[in-house]
Amino acid sequence: MANLEKSGHLDAVVTTNVDYLHEIAGNTKVADIWYSFNQNYCTKCGHEFSIDILNQAGVPYCPICGGLISPGPTYHHIGTSKPAIQNAIDWMDQADMVIVIGSNGYYDRINDNVPLVQINPASTEFDRKAMLNIRANADDVLNNYVN
Ligand SMILES: [Zn+2]
Known part of the structure; x- marks a missing residue:
């Protein structure tokens, strides 16, 4: 994900991960909607x-x-960060494309007019919205085809 950002192919990351690993890897524009260990x-x-x-x-x-x-x-007892939620909404509304990776479909706030690509080995709530469903693990897709 950090490589995608460095190459100009990724604008932002919206995540429910709390581990701060996107930022440690080098992503600079991350909405940690459940907070992170950097907060x-x-x-x-x-x-x-x-x-x-x-x-x-x-x-x-x-x-x-x-x-x-x-x-x-x-x-915050796994509460949601209002500033991060607002960033997520703004960024996804402005996106040319949204890539949903490994999500179970819990966070379903994506503009219907924005093309959606899903990377997930399992079927999810995003299946019907996605213009492309890649049935694979994110590590396999990103490591083999992005780097
Ligand atoms: Zn104090």
Whole structure:
């Protein structure tokens, strides 16, 4: 995915993954709609910290007030990030094409006028919307045909 962005073929990533791996791989425009481990919050004062706060030895505590630090997905109880949701909606509305990879169809907010390609070995709710269904694992498709 990062290679697609670097080559100018991918504008943005919308994900329910919370692992921050898209950003670590090099994607710069990512909507982490369930938050990510790069969004960490003090349980006492609410201050937000990047993933670097987790590099402390032992349990991470807030350098401002001493409160316990909680990763965003846990702090928000797997809630949705309103700014990330808005980015996802805006980006998908402006997209020339949307590629749905490995999703089970839970997040179904894609403009009907935007061509949809799905990469998934299984049948999903996106089958009927997709102009192309590639029945394969994302790793196989992206590693063999994109790089
Ligand atoms: Zn604090």
